[in-house]
Amino acid sequence: MLNFTVGPVMSCEEVRTIGAEQVPYFRTPEFSKIMFENENLMKKFAKADENARVVFLTGSGTAAMEAAVINVFDTKDKVLIVNGGSFGQRFVKICQIHQIPYTEIKLEIGKKLTQEMLDQYDGKDYTGFLVNIHETSTGVHYDPVMISEFCKKNNMFLLVDAISSFLADEFDMEKLGVDLMLTGSQKALACPPGISVIVLSEHAVQRVYEKTPQCLYLDLKEALKNGERGQTPFTPAVGILRQIHARLLEIEKAGGVEAETAKIASLAADFREKIKDMPFEIPSESMSNAVTPLHPLNVSAYKIFETLKDEYHIWVCPNGGDLAEKIFRVGHIGALTTDDNTSLVEALKDMQNRGLL
Ligand SMILES: *Cc1c(COP(=O)(O)O)cnc(C)c1O
Numbered sequence: 001m002l003n004f005t006v007g008p009v010m011s012c013e014e015v016r017t018i019g020a021e022q023v024p025y026f027r028t029p030e031f032s033k034i035m036f037e038n039e040n041l042m043k044k045f046a047k048a049d050e051n052a053r054v055v056f057l058t059g060s061g062t063a064a065m066e067a068a069v070i071n072v073f074d075t076k077d078k079v080l081i082v083n084g085g086s087f088g089q090r091f092v093k094i095c096q097i098h099q100i101p102y103t104e105i106k107l108e109i110g111k112k113l114t115q116e117m118l119d120q121y122d123g124k125d126y127t128g129f130l131v132n133i134h135e136t137s138t139g140v141h142y143d144p145v146m147i148s149e150f151c152k153k154n155n156m157f158l159l160v161d162a163i164s165s166f167l168a169d170e171f172d173m174e175k176l177g178v179d180l181m182l183t184g185s186q187k188a189l190a191c192p193p194g195i196s197v198i199v200l201s202e203h204a205v206q207r208v209y210e211k212t213p214q215c216l217y218l219d220l221k222e223a224l225k226n227g228e229r230g231q232t233p234f235t236p237a238v239g240i241l242r243q244i245h246a247r248l249l250e251i252e253k254a255g256g257v258e259a260e261t262a263k264i265a266s267l268a269a270d271f272r273e274k275i276k277d278m279p280f281e282i283p284s285e286s287m288s289n290a291v292t293p294l295h296p297l298n299v300s301a302y303k304i305f306e307t308l309k310d311e312y313h314i315w316v317c318p319n320g321g322d323l324a325e326k327i328f329r330v331g332h333i334g335a336l337t338t339d340d341n342t343s344l345v346e347a348l349k350d351m352q353n354r355g356l357l
Contacts, residue, residue: 164188
């Protein structure tokens with residue numbers, strides 16, 4: 001199997017070996033040590049401030065999105081949401097459910113966020129800004145520097161879902177003034193799904209301690225307090241946290257976040273070069289290194305996904321809803337190589353010869 005989806009992605013051998021081991025009991029100093037190291041490496045890779053904290057939630061990325069929103073905003077806030085696809089829409093839904101006043105900046109598929117769009121909301125008393133910095137559903141990466149400047153100028157709390165962008169695209173939490181960022185275990189961390197990670201700046205930590213969300217499991221105060229001793233309030237996905245530990249150490253040993261981002265960027269560039277004469281259009285104005293969205297000119301995108309899966313044992317990422325027939329995506333995160341890119345391109349060329357592309 002060769003997996004080019006955007007999560008779960010392929011894991012390295014060490015991570016898979018840990019997955020086959022017995023799961024240890026976790027209220028121990030040994031497990032706490034792993035959690036402290038996980039926290040320190042996440043802070044380092046996100047380039048968070050010295051007093052930042054990290055919470056590891058057992059739940060997929062959406063759990064972290066909801067936890068983040070309800071722990072820092074309430075009905076007295078007024079937030080702006082960049083809605084460029086299904087993940088932006090998820091923030092809208094979360095705000096609706098929790099009655100947080102919001103305005104959407106709705107983007108057409110594949111379009112980037114522009115300064116003119118932001119300018120409309122300048123000086124309008126918004127208190128927060130919610131963005132999926134890489135809208136994975138359409139493969140559009142928004143400009144973090146432009147967003148950062150707008151939020152600093154307007155004194156807005158900046159909450160960034162970087163689930164599919166973390167490690168794949170350059171990101172400096174402190175420099176950008178990002179108050180809170182979140183990611184998940186099954187994207188570029190290349191572990192099984194089940195853990196989401198929230199990095200809170202010192203400012204965000206203070207904010208969390210001032211609020212009481214209407215939820216027991218996702219109350220981050222408990223997670224932060226327990227985290228001071230390397231523990232979690234409830235039984236976490238212990239095995240995945242051990243896998244994350246191995247993976248973070250692996251990244252550190254190979255040169256840290258810069259080296260990992262460079263590796264993903266070069267895989268993406270290699271793939272984009274190899275397919276440049278094939279019958280595809282790239283339907284994104286601004287791509288992340290994590291994903292290449294492709295619009296096939298002659299055939300259904302969903303059919304390509306099915307044929308690759310059933311006849312070549314290669315997985316790419318199909319799109320849902322209105323985009324299913326139009327777009328599929330090729331991921332560049334996880335344990336992939338340029339040889340793997342060649343295998344995928346050869347399969348596509350074979351399909352072309354068979355009249356299927
Ligand atoms: C993958 C992803 C999520 C999380 O989805 P889950 O299925 O809940 O893990 C959220 N936001 C973005 C931008 C993503 O790419």
